[in-house]
Amino acid sequence: MQMCAPVRHPSWVSSRRLFEQKLSELQKCTNLSHVKQVHAQILKANLHQDFYAAPKLVAAFSLCRQLALAVNVFDQVQHPNAHLYNTLIRAQIQNSQTSQAFFTFFNMQGNGVCPDNFTYSFLLKACSGKSWLPVVQMIHTHIEKYGFCSDIFVPNSLIDSYSKCGPLGITSAKKLFTVMDERDIVSWNSMIGGLVKAGGLVEARRLFDEMPERDAFSWNTMLDGYAKAGEMIEAFELFEKMPERNVVSWSTMVSGYSKAGDMDMARMLFDKMPVKNLVPWTVIISGYAERGLANEASIFYDQMEEAGLKPDDGTIISILAACAESGLLGLGKKVHASIERTRFKCSTQVSNALVDMYAKCGSLDKAFAVFDGIAKKDSVSWNAMLQGLGVHGHGKKALQLFARMKQEGFFPDKVTFIGVLCACTHAGLVEEGLHYFHTMEIEYGIVPEVEHYGCVIDLLGRGGRLDEAFRLVHSMPMEPNCVIWGTLLGACRVHNAVELAGEVLDQLVKLAPSDPGSFSLLSNIYAAAGDWDGVANVRLRMRSTGVQKPSGASSIEVDNAVHEFTVFDESHPQSEKIYQMIGRLVQNLKQVGYVPKVHS
DNA sequence: GTAGGGTTAG
Secondary structure, three states, X not given: OOOOOOXXXXXXXXXXXXXXXHHHHHHHOOOHHHXXXXXXXXXXXXXXXXXXXHHXXXXXXXXXXXXXXXXXXXXXXXXXXXXXXXXXXXXXXXXXXHHHHHHHHHHHHHOOOOOOHHHHHHHHHHHOOOOOHHHHHHHXXXXXXXXHHHOOHHHHHHHHHHHOOHHHHHHHHHXXXXXXXXXXXXXXXXXXXXXXXXXXXXXXXXXXXXXXXXXXXXXXXXXXXXXXXXXXXXXHHHHHHOOOOOHHHHHHHHHHHHHOOOHHHHHHHHHHOOOOOHHHXXXXXXXXXXXXXXXXXXXXXXXXXXXXXXXXXXXXXXXXXXXXXXXXXXHHHHHXXXXXXXXXXXXXXXXXXXXXXXXXXXXXXXXXXXXXXXXOOOHXXXXXXXXXXXXXXXXXXXXXXXXXXXXXXXXXXXXXHHHHHHHHHHOXXXXXXXXXXXXXXHHHOOOOOHHHHHHHHHHHHHOOOHHHHHHHHHHOOOOOOHHHHHHHHHHHXXXXXXXXXXXXXXXXXXXXXXXXXXXXXXXXXXXXXXXXHHHHHHXXXXXXXXXXXXXXXXXXXXXXXXXXXXXXXXXXXXXXHHXXXXXXXXXXXXXXXXXXXXXX
């Protein structure tokens, strides 16, 4: 143990032992006043420069989310060693001050303290999931210079970080994996995980088969690869072969079937699971909710609570997102009530999910109420609310919220502008939309991406300015994708631009030859123009390419049950009454002067 | 250091 000022004194020795015990107790302590108390005692004993005490205090303050206090402890130490620097770096990363962590890293070297394997592991962890390939490469260069690849932890973290940097990263990861002179089971597992994430399932399986030995991570990683790709036959085969299955293996299977839309299999496996935690409950409830099966989702939610499991942020966010997607306002409200019953306050992320759920379900007042109650709003909160107003046609209100967002010191991001442009489109504010599009880069430093072009093309197209929309598509700095062409095709249909529509379809077929939506849209355009040869032609092309259009459906939730309808549908038990009501509504509409558009 | 559920995006 390193000491700054060695003092040999019997009473000191005993007080030191006492402090060591107190400090080791701080490891999981999130009670700030307790940490402050220990800190005060350390200061009183003049042990704040101690190389054992200081890192413990930095870590404890970090755990209490008090980064400033952690930095303060660090600053009190005159000559920090690598351990203390590492602890500060980790504290900064834990409190999402990643750039500060890198600043500390450079400071450390400036002060002549050599980074070690811990330093690199922490920094690499900070890069994970961020696609910071240049940063990972920089760290890699450092590591090569200092030779820490001899510690197997370091190259393993590098493989993992590279794997999370997209296709270029996976190439670097593979290169590193090949030249490693020693590999342990984690090296193999990380490499397989990287390949799976990059979509290289076959390659991942080859590596999996080549492994000298496999552990639960290896099996579960491979299993998840198949499950995420929707290859449930392969997944099931592997699942059957597994020597041991844990809760992760079972959850992966339940999730895979749920994502593939096979709720029966998901349910069967869920019922067979020997041990369940929050994850499989989340998966099964969200799975039902995503499919609009409000009753099942609701029953399982009750069962989860009855089983004594208290939903965490992940569970709540996942279920609310599913409710938002399928419009399950009833279940969303129930989850909201359950949060209010069981929680003192909820996190920004949970509130954001609530705002989004209420907004998507059309309860804009409730969305606003939750939004206004968020003490620490983030950009997601603003974007969700803005989007909610926008898509429901409250363009002016959305733009007012955008102004308020700036007033309150928040910086708009690329998602904000999608919301703003979308709001303009739905409220017919073409000029305003164009203004925001043209100023987003100059005034806000946000370079328009293909999604923004999509919004503006929609804005122009719906506004009847098809020529301008076409010119924009041709002058875009990136290749138009099928979303762009699809938007344009939709605009052609609204404005009966038959010739343009033909051109657009050619582009669409090149990009997505099997998408039935575009064919039927074109067919409708020809039909609207009375061009029956055109219609026949499209039908022929559809048949020759084997494309079939599934019929569209509308759904509505009444008393926790979702009712689905397709065109000319008579399957609903109350079908007769429903059509009677439609008839009455049409009569009423006609009386107030509505003329239905019958030719398309 | 590696595996399962997670808010905003036409």
